[in-house]
Amino acid sequence: xxxxxxxxxxxxxxxxxxxxxxxxxxxxxxxxxxxxxxxxxxxxxxxxxxxxxxxxxxxxxxxxxxxxxxxxxxxxxxxxxxxxxxxxxxxxxx
Amino acid sequence: xxxxxxxxxxxxxxxxxxxxxxxxxxxxxxxxxxxxxxxxxxxxxxxxxxxxxxxxxxxxxxxxxxxxxxxxxxxxxxxxxxxxxxxxxxxxxx
Numbered sequence: 001x002x003x004x005x006x007x008x009x010x011x012x013x014x015x016x017x018x019x020x021x022x023x024x025x026x027x028x029x030x031x032x033x034x035x036x037x038x039x040x041x042x043x044x045x046x047x048x049x050x051x052x053x054x055x056x057x058x059x060x061x062x063x064x065x066x067x068x069x070x071x072x073x074x075x076x077x078x079x080x081x082x083x084x085x086x087x088x089x090x091x092x093x094x
Numbered sequence: 095x096x097x098x099x100x101x102x103x104x105x106x107x108x109x110x111x112x113x114x115x116x117x118x119x120x121x122x123x124x125x126x127x128x129x130x131x132x133x134x135x136x137x138x139x140x141x142x143x144x145x146x147x148x149x150x151x152x153x154x155x156x157x158x159x160x161x162x163x164x165x166x167x168x169x170x171x172x173x174x175x176x177x178x179x180x181x182x183x184x185x186x187x188x
Contacts, residue, residue: 048132061153061155063153
């Protein structure tokens with residue numbers, strides 16, 4: 001994945017193609033729900049492996065079977081191609 | 095661990111024995127910092143196994159190498175012996 005800042009139009013296009021993601025304070029946001037705590041944590045591990053491969057990491061919180069995710073490219077203070085790639089990977093693994 | 099609500103005195107005693115934990119809005123709070131994202135996530139998995147054993151789960155958020163933890167016994171709306179047990183286990187595994 002080439003690391004590149006997205007313009008507003010590209011962000012809207014990406015949102016239109018992703019399912020369940022929204023824009024919250026400039027971040028790509030989604031809440032995932034699993035059957036159990038163990039499933040939620042297992043998913044986080046799978047995503048974590050991919051995040052380390054991308055060298056791009058989510059901000060996320062877990063409470064029992066729920067995981068709330070916020071994605072942003074911190075050093076750009078904006079959304080980038082990496083955020084879209086990570087969002088797609090998260091959906092794929094859920 | 096016997097599941098029992100703690101009174102204020104017991105909470106203060108527990109805080110005095112734990113290292114780095116504080117009381118925030120009635121919750122037991124601590125921020126853990128690790129060398130890497132992978133170490134943070136690995137620790138979450140280790141804690142997760144113990145949390146499932148206790149049938150008591152943390153509210154926690156992760157951002158790269160940091161994990162912020164909030165413990166409370168939700169159905170009591172208070173701290174219980176389970177929160178102390180989980181806090182001790184988290185420190186032990188960190």
